[in-house]
Each structure stands twice: as structure tokens, then as C-alpha cells.
Amino acid sequence: MQTPYYLIDKARLLRNLEKIAWLRNASGAKSLLALKCFATWSVFDLMAEYMDGSTSSSLYEVKLGYEKFGGETHAYSVAYAEDEIAEVLANSDKIIFNSIGQLDRFESVAQDHVRGLRVNPGVSTSEFDLADPARPFSRLGEHEPAQIAAVADRISGLMFHNNCENDNFNRFDEMLTLIEDRFGATLHKMAWVSLGGGIHFTGPDYPLDKLAGRLKRFAEDFGVQVYLEPGEATITGAATLEVTVLDTLHNGKNLAIVDSSIEAHMLDLLIYREPAKISPDTGAHEWMICGKSCLAGDIFGEFRFDAPLTAGDRISFQDAAGYTMVKKNWFNGVKMPGIAIRELDGTVRLVRDFGYDDFKAALS
Ligand SMILES: *Cc1c(COP(=O)(O)O)cnc(C)c1O
Numbered sequence: 062m063q064t065p066y067y068l069i070d071k072a073r074l075l076r077n078l079e080k081i082a083w084l085r086n087a088s089g090a091k092s093l094l095a096l097k098c099f100a101t102w103s104v105f106d107l108m109a110e111y112m113d114g115s116t117s118s119s120l121y122e123v124k125l126g127y128e129k130f131g132g133e134t135h136a137y138s139v140a141y142a143e144d145e146i147a148e149v150l151a152n153s154d155k156i157i158f159n160s161i162g163q164l165d166r167f168e169s170v171a172q173d174h175v176r177g178l179r180v181n182p183g184v185s186t187s188e189f190d191l192a193d194p195a196r197p198f199s200r201l202g203e204h205e206p207a208q209i210a211a212v213a214d215r216i217s218g219l220m221f222h223n224n225c226e227n228d229n230f231n232r233f234d235e236m237l238t239l240i241e242d243r244f245g246a247t248l249h250k251m252a253w254v255s256l257g258g259g260i261h262f263t264g265p266d267y268p269l270d271k272l273a274g275r276l277k278r279f280a281e282d283f284g285v286q287v288y289l290e291p292g293e294a295t296i297t298g299a300a301t302l303e304v305t306v307l308d309t310l311h312n313g314k315n316l317a318i319v320d321s322s323i324e325a326h327m328l329d330l331l332i333y334r335e336p337a338k339i340s341p342d343t344g345a346h347e348w349m350i351c352g353k354s355c356l357a358g359d360i361f362g363e364f365r366f367d368a369p370l371t372a373g374d375r376i377s378f379q380d381a382a383g384y385t386m387v388k389k390n391w392f393n394g395v396k397m398p399g400i401a402i403r404e405l406d407g408t409v410r411l412v413r414d415f416g417y418d419d420f421k422a423a424l425s
Pocket residue numbers: 095097098137222224225226257258259260290291292293294
């Protein structure tokens with residue numbers, strides 16, 4: 062198969078999905094896939110067996126979830142436009158408004174739909190300002206308990222999303238307690254509550270049993286159906302980006318140029334200034350792996366190999382699913398990676414390839 066391509070490994074995906082299903086059984090909390098993190102619908106059939114549905118950030122995502130994932134489809138957006146709302150409602154079971162302003166604005170068209178409101182508890186676990194929903198002056202959700210209480214009779218649920226790659230159960234527990242204390246009166250009037258994504262509960266040492274117990278207690282105390290919206294936790298470790306070395310050169314360091322680009326194919330890493338990962342990353346030879354775009358800083362990172370690299374060598378970057386495939390772009394006209402799936406029986410099939418016509422069609 063010709064590189065570059067993203068390779069989704071269903072066996073690795075399954076390990077996460079089994080934990081998600083376990084958590085649902087033990088806690089009663091339903092899990093909806095957050096499509097903004099991962100929207101590669103060729104594996105939705107497998108995921109839908111272990112999850113309850115999908116949640117979205119836009120009209121197009123909610124349509125995709127409705128069409129390709131099935132189950133329960135939650136619609137959320139930071140702001141809906143007048144000309145999208147009818148289609149959003151037609152493609153969702155629940156709509157979660159980001160503000161009371163939007164709840165008011167769409168009162169007449171949405172009043173017969175199951176409606177919820179995003180609440181911003183003012184605390185989060187994000188280490189980056191850029192991704193911190195509780196950053197100062199945040200537009201993500203309503204924060205004033207009294208104002209939220211005043212619209213409680215028009216909604217049946219609340220959505221909180223304030224965790225971000227949080228692998229610390231105690232921190233999650235503390236923040237949930239804060240939510241209970243601050244918004245308890247309104248929570249008691251609700252039928253469902255989504256606690257959003259960002260809980261890294263599929264990680265290797267996460268105390269899943271404690272999480273299950275905490276979620277169950279929350280559900281019982283407030284009489285609500287709990288939802289989680291895992292994105293990264295669902296697909297962590299489940300895909301790689303497969304590339305080939307095209308050229309090598311030396312300028313104080315060993316440099317290898319590959320047939321891909323971090324700017325175009327793993328943009329999230331560049332935004333958060335994190336290197337890509339390869340496994341194993343051991344060996345006597347250190348090489349800087351560079352993208353083929355003309356952006357000077359198009360660098361995947363420095364890694365260790367057993368032997369010097371030469372043109373034709375294959376490299377596999379780990380963790381290429383979450384916030385990666387959804388952000389790929391046509392910068393520099395670099396060939397967009399295809400999408401391949403390793404089935405549970407080990408066979409690999411290419412499900413999508415991209416070519417010049419796709420590049421051309423992305424603009425006009
Ligand atoms: C981004 C997001 C998610 C998914 O977050 P992960 O960190 O990928 O689990 C879930 N819900 C909402 C509202 C989000 O904005």
C-alpha cells in the first residue's frame with residue numbers, strides 16, 4: 062500500500078471500546094462519541110456496538126452522526142445560525158444550546174425538541190489556554206447559577222465539558238463536587254446531564270471502578286441519566302500515520318524528509334508544540350524526521366533508530382487518530398494520507414484514497 066496513509070487498528074480500538082462498555086454497565090452512564098475528535102465513519106459500525114451514539118459541534122457533524130453512527134444523536138454548537146436550525150433538529154434527539162440567548166432565539170422552532178444548556182463551571186483541567194473552556198471571559202456555556210435556574214423549566218438537561226485529557230480521578234471527583242455544590246438546585250430538576258469529554262478513563266492505570274461508582278452516585282443523587290462524550294479516550298492509541306523516507310541530509314543533525322507533513326497531517330501536535338511519537342524510540346542513531354512541506358518548522362520530532370535511515374525506509378507515527386485525521390488539510394498540496402483499516406483478523410484494507418481531484422475540489 063502506498064504511503065502516506067492513516068492506519069486504524071480495530072483490535073487496538075476494541076480495547077478502548079470494551080472499557081467504555083464496561084463503564085456503562087457498571088455506572089449506567091451512556092457514552093457518545095465526540096465527532097470533533099474523530100469522524101472516520103468507516104469504523105463507526107464497530108464503535109456503535111459499544112457506544113450509545115454520537116455528539117457534535119456543528120450541523121455537518123450532527124448529520125454525519127445521525128447518518129453513520131446511529132443510536133442517540135446529540136446536537137451542540139457554540140452558536141447556531143438561523144438557516145441551520147431546522148436541519149439540526151431533524152438530525153438529532155437532543156439539542157444543547159451554548160447560551161440562554163440561543164435558547165431564546167430558537168424557542169419557537171425548538172420547543173418540542175429535547176433541549177439542554179451548556180454550563181460553564183469555571184474550572185477545568187486544561188494545561189493550554191487555547192483549549193481551556195474555563196479560560197477568562199470564556200464564551201463556552203452559561204456560568205451564572207441564578208440565570209441558569211431561571212430557564213430550568215424550558216430544558217431537561219445540562220452539559221458540562223471541563224475536563225481535558227484528565228487522567229487524575231481525584232481531580233475529576235473534586236470538580237464534579239464543585240459542580241454539585243454550585244448547580245445542585247438546577248441539577249435536581251433535570252432528567253439528564255452530560256459531563257462532556259476529556260476524562261482519560263481508557264488509560265492503562267485509570268481507576269475505572271472508582272469512576273463508575275462516582276458517576277452512579279451522581280446519577281442517583283440528582284435522578285439523572287448521565288452521559289459522557291469521550292473523544293480522545295475512545296480512539297487513543299488506535300491509529301498510526303504510515304510514512305516513507307524520501308531523502309536524507311545532514312546539517313549538524315541527521316535529517317530525514319518523509320512523504321508527509323506535520324502541518325498538514327498531524328496539525329494538532331504543531332499547535333500544541335508536541336513531538337510525534339514512534340515506537341520503539343530506541344537505538345543508537347538519532348534522526349530528526351521532517352515533513353515535505355516548505356514550512357521551516359515542519360518537523361515531526363527527533364527519534365532513535367537501530368540503523369541510519371535511508372530513502373525508502375518506513376516510519377510509523379503513533380496516536381494518529383484523535384484530533385488528527387479531522388484536521389488534515391491540503392497545505393502545500395502534499396498528498397493527503399489515505400485511510401486504511403486493519404480488521405480484527407489482521408487483514409488491512411484501504412478504505413479511502415485522496416488524489417489531485419480532491420485537492421482541486423477543496424477550492425475553486
Ligand atoms: C471536545 C469536546 C469533547 C471531547 O473531548 P475529548 O477531550 O476528546 O474527550 C466532548 N464534549 C465537548 C462539548 C467537547 O467540546
